[in-house]
Amino acid sequence: xxxxxxxxxxxxxxxxxxxxxxxxxxxxxxxxxxxxxxxxxxxxxxxxxxxxxxxxxxxxxxxxxxxxxxxxxxxxxxxxxxxxxxxxxxxxxxxxxxxxxxxxxxxxxxxxxxxxxxxxxxxxxxxxxxxxxxxxxxxxxxxxxxxxxxxxxxxxxxxxxxxxxxxxxxxxxxxxxxxxxxxxxxxxxxxxxxxxxxxxxxxxxxxxxxxxxxxxxxxxxxx
Amino acid sequence: xxxxxxxxxxxxxxxxxxxxxxxxxxxxxxxxxxxxxxxxxxxxxxxxxxxxxxxxxxxxxxxxxxxxxxxxxxxxxxxxxxxxxxxxxxxxxxxxxxxxxxxxxxxxxxxxxxxxxxxxxxxxxxxxxxxxxxxxxxxxxxxxxxxxxxxxxxxxxxxxxxxxxxxxxxxxxxxxxxxxxxxxxxxxxxxxxxxxxxxxxxxxxxxxxxxxxxxxxxxxxxxxxxxxxxxxxxxxxxxxxxxxxxxxxxxxxxxxxxxxxxxxxxxxxxxxxxxxxxxxxxxxxxxxxxxxxxxxxxxxxxxxxxxxxxxxxxxxxxxxxxxxxxxxxxxxxxxxxxxxxxxxxxxxxxxxxxxxxxxxxxxxxxxxxxxxxxxxxxxxxxxxxxxxxxxxxxxxxxxxxxxxxxxxxxxxxxxxxxxxxxxxxxxxxxxxxxxxxxxxxxxxxxxxxxxxxxxxxxxxxxxxxxxxxxxxxxxxxxxxxxxxxxxxxxxxxxxxxxxxxxxxxxxxxxxxxxxxxxxxxxxxxxxxxxxxxxxxxxxxxxxxxxxxxxxxxxxxxxxxxxxxxxxxxxxxxxxxxxxxxxxxxxxxxxxxxxxxxxxxxxxxxxxxxxxxxxxxxxxxxxxxxxxxxxxxxxxxxxxxxxxxxxxxxxxxxxxxxxxxxxxxxxxxxxxxxxx
Numbered sequence: 001x002x003x004x005x006x007x008x009x010x011x012x013x014x015x016x017x018x019x020x021x022x023x024x025x026x027x028x029x030x031x032x033x034x035x036x037x038x039x040x041x042x043x044x045x046x047x048x049x050x051x052x053x054x055x056x057x058x059x060x061x062x063x064x065x066x067x068x069x070x071x072x073x074x075x076x077x078x079x080x081x082x083x084x085x086x087x088x089x090x091x092x093x094x095x096x097x098x099x100x101x102x103x104x105x106x107x108x109x110x111x112x113x114x115x116x117x118x119x120x121x122x123x124x125x126x127x128x129x130x131x132x133x134x135x136x137x138x139x140x141x142x143x144x145x146x147x148x149x150x151x152x153x154x155x156x157x158x159x160x161x162x163x164x165x166x167x168x169x170x171x172x173x174x175x176x177x178x179x180x181x182x183x184x185x186x187x188x189x190x191x192x193x194x195x196x197x198x199x200x201x202x203x204x205x206x207x208x209x210x211x212x213x214x215x216x217x218x219x220x221x222x223x
Numbered sequence: 224x225x226x227x228x229x230x231x232x233x234x235x236x237x238x239x240x241x242x243x244x245x246x247x248x249x250x251x252x253x254x255x256x257x258x259x260x261x262x263x264x265x266x267x268x269x270x271x272x273x274x275x276x277x278x279x280x281x282x283x284x285x286x287x288x289x290x291x292x293x294x295x296x297x298x299x300x301x302x303x304x305x306x307x308x309x310x311x312x313x314x315x316x317x318x319x320x321x322x323x324x325x326x327x328x329x330x331x332x333x334x335x336x337x338x339x340x341x342x343x344x345x346x347x348x349x350x351x352x353x354x355x356x357x358x359x360x361x362x363x364x365x366x367x368x369x370x371x372x373x374x375x376x377x378x379x380x381x382x383x384x385x386x387x388x389x390x391x392x393x394x395x396x397x398x399x400x401x402x403x404x405x406x407x408x409x410x411x412x413x414x415x416x417x418x419x420x421x422x423x424x425x426x427x428x429x430x431x432x433x434x435x436x437x438x439x440x441x442x443x444x445x446x447x448x449x450x451x452x453x454x455x456x457x458x459x460x461x462x463x464x465x466x467x468x469x470x471x472x473x474x475x476x477x478x479x480x481x482x483x484x485x486x487x488x489x490x491x492x493x494x495x496x497x498x499x500x501x502x503x504x505x506x507x508x509x510x511x512x513x514x515x516x517x518x519x520x521x522x523x524x525x526x527x528x529x530x531x532x533x534x535x536x537x538x539x540x541x542x543x544x545x546x547x548x549x550x551x552x553x554x555x556x557x558x559x560x561x562x563x564x565x566x567x568x569x570x571x572x573x574x575x576x577x578x579x580x581x582x583x584x585x586x587x588x589x590x591x592x593x594x595x596x597x598x599x600x601x602x603x604x605x606x607x608x609x610x611x612x613x614x615x616x617x618x619x620x621x622x623x624x625x626x627x628x629x630x631x632x633x634x635x636x637x638x639x640x641x642x643x644x645x646x647x648x649x650x651x652x653x654x655x656x657x658x659x660x661x662x663x664x665x666x667x668x669x670x671x672x673x674x675x676x677x678x679x680x681x682x683x684x685x686x687x688x689x690x691x692x693x694x695x696x697x698x699x700x701x702x703x704x705x706x707x708x709x710x711x712x713x714x715x716x717x718x719x720x721x722x723x724x725x726x727x728x729x730x731x732x733x734x735x736x737x738x739x740x741x742x743x744x745x746x747x748x749x750x751x752x753x754x755x756x757x758x759x760x761x762x763x764x765x766x767x768x769x770x771x772x773x774x775x776x777x778x779x780x781x782x783x784x785x786x787x788x789x790x791x792x793x794x795x796x797x798x799x800x801x802x803x804x805x806x807x808x809x810x811x812x813x814x815x816x817x818x819x820x821x822x823x824x825x826x827x828x829x830x831x832x833x834x835x836x837x838x839x840x841x842x843x844x845x846x847x848x849x850x851x852x853x854x855x856x857x858x859x860x861x862x863x864x865x866x867x868x869x870x871x872x873x874x875x876x877x878x879x880x881x882x883x884x885x886x887x888x889x890x891x892x893x894x895x896x897x898x
Contacts, residue, residue: 023230023241023242024242025226025230025242025243026226026243026244026245028242029241029242029254139313139362139363139364139365141312141363145262145312147312210229210230215225217225217226217229217243218242219229219230219231219242221230
């Protein structure tokens with residue numbers, strides 16, 4: 001009678017895999033990366049984030065260090081700050097040499113000589129967590145396709161607000177994904193249900209779970 | 224938003240649903256993968272199946288790089304129909320407009336080129352899209368694609384349809400669609416609307432209801448003043464009400480747009496039908512001998528020979544404009560006559576007539592609400608017995624309103640303006656189709672004006688820190704006390720409050736009342752509390768105000784009759800059961816105070832006057848409505864009527880003057896639900 005058990009009593013705690021995909025209905029597909037660093041490269045390589053673009057196999061690596069982030073690049077790369085991007089002066093960005101700090105709203109340009117390059121926007125929309133996001137500012141896509149790459153620190157907000165890491169514009173409430181004792185949990189003001197079973201509090205979620213609430217639905221899948 | 228199929232469902236053999244994309248009028252759309260891993264969009268038809276299937280079937284074998292390709296039509300085990308389509312993962316034009324507002328002309332041209340190519344391909348094959356809108360246009364890998372071609376309809380059978388209610392989106396819907404006409408001009412019109420939106424960041428015909436928007440499509444000229452002068456004739460032609468006068472093809476619209484941008488003249492094989500009223504009112508005075516139709520200054524500024532020729536052509540055309548304007552007026556009159564005599568359109572006509580006289584408060588439109596209120600009060604005063612008795616209080620109210628305005632400018636500078644909560648700057652990227660790998664190729668584009676999202680209102684939920692609330696409330700209460708004191712002193716100086724006890728009662732109650740409104744409003748500001756709960760909350764804080772006023776009254780022993788203001792009573796409800804509103808000496812009892820202030824606070828949307836996101840810092844109509852409510856309450860409840868009215872209007876004015884106010888441009892943008 002497992003179906004009648006409260007969700008909180010699911011035994012066999014499961015640490016999240018290195019990467020999970022959140023398929024969010026009406027919003028997009030989001031890659032959650034739980035490691036301290038994320039590599040970005042072309043399709044030929046085995047990078048965490050493979051981009052359909054003319055890039056080296058492991059073109060760049062973005063790492064978290066405490067509360068901050070830095071990027072190291074094996075190929076040509078620039079980091080442009082938001083004011084420079086806003087003024088159309090992306091080309092005047094800092095050349096990535098060694099460890100180069102990444103700040104909120106920076107734009108990371110990965111390219112090869114003669115190519116148009118891949119522009120990734122680095123954001124930290126919520127100051128309460130070190131979790132950051134990478135989105136494409138150029139017309140490129142990952143393989144498989146993800147709308148946003150999440151560099152998951154302690155917690156990640158899915159919701160309608162501008163402070164959400166994953167914008168789900170039609171949602172009325174936010175959902176917080178967070179790590180507790182090595183497990184991934186979800187909680188929300190809305191009553192969350194796991195594969196149809198409603199819960200009154202936080203729920204432990206793992207790959208294959210389909211989380212729903214009024215107006216909210218997403219599925220987690222290991223990559 | 225609830226969807227029928229969860230992820231990993233396999234309603235069709237060979238396809239796995241990964242997530243839902245959206246749900247529209249015609250069904251649900253899912254993102255799926257074939258067994259081999261190809262991305263597809265799966266559209267489940269749960270309504271209008273015949274229409275959709277017919278359209279999709281017609282487009283099944285159409286292939287064009289600027290159209291979203293339909294791969295197949297399938298049925299599942301339950302007999303439901305699915306359309307298997309190309310999945311386009313790029314941004315929709317609707318998202319781009321939402322994020323960035325106006326677009327640079329170069330980027331508009333890129334979207335326009337793609338849309339025109341796709342639409343022209345359809346039109347050449349006798350198919351009209353009929354549902355062209357920004358949420359149906361995508362850009363991926365620099366290629367613009369028009370989606371939802373499945374809604375398309377053959378021109379040859381487009382004269383009448385039983386499915387008009389499902390066709391198109393109201394903001395982009397051509398006027399003739401209301402009459403069941405779906406020529407290719409429908410797409411030209413929608414494209415014209417989208418060009419207008421890309422240029423200005425807003426649609427030309429907006430409203431608070433579908434009916435209002437449709438009426439504007441049918442009868443209102445677009446406001447061309449927001450457009451660059453050179454583009455006004457182009458957009459005006461594309462938005463002609465009469466499809467026969469509209470720009471004939473999407474290609475022509477594209478050519479005219481580009482020519483206008485570059486200051487060239489397009490060879491014209493037909494007269495241009497520019498509504499004269501769209502230009503005449505806003506053009507600078509015409510020089511002697513000039514027709515004065517086009518924006519002369521911009522043409523004078525254009526120094527290129529092409530532009531000069533274009534301007535000259537405009538002058539040549541000018542003499543025909545008067546005739547065209549008459550034709551336009553005749554056409555509109557004819558349309559109006561047809562609508563009047565059409566059974567189907569009769570309700571629409573009636574709605575428009577009603578709508579024409581309905582109070583408006585939109586920018587640029589006449590707001591008749593205060594005048595209606597004043598008129599109603601004046602009629603009541605003039606033609607009713609009770610009204611004649613209350614006439615003096617109206618003068619007092621008017622003087623008070625003028626007084627409030629007088630102190631407004633003085634108080635304004637010391638009123639705390641709510642600083643906008645820290646918001647992230649929108650990522651406005653003013654670079655179109657960038658090529659940016661090295662510094663030498665960096666291109667500076669003109670900055671893009673941010674799109675102006677819907678202005679947040681007091682009903683817009685938002686987060687406000689407790690400290691911020693406390694800070695704003697403290698400042699507001701200080702200003703409220705000051706403003707109430709000033710107004711009371713002014714009333715005393717003018718002789719409306721004759722003695723110190725009356726002044727203390729009046730001023731003290733005004734302060735309590737305004738503090739109560741400010742506190743109640745600030746405590747729930749930014750929350751999504753239900754309106755009825757808000758009102759009850761207000762009433763709950765109104766009762767202590769009434770009790771405090773009664774306590775002051777008893778402590779100061781105010782005698783209302785010689786107090787300066789009319790102290791008479793007109794309320795016919797003197798008791799409710801055992802609850803008496805009049806004491807044995809004719810003075811208002813505690814119950815009367817509680818009833819008056821409780822109802823005053825219950826029946827008015829006070830939070831709209833106290834919220835930092837209210838439309839204006841001081842809205843006179845709000846004060847007048849509050850005065851009217853005070854008038855009505857004192858006409859019902861036994862309470863000194865002049866005092867009731869003046870308290871109502873003073874509390875309203877003081878609250879608005881004192882409450883923190885965030886100018887609309889500093890407000891946090893509204894979160895729009897996805898289409």
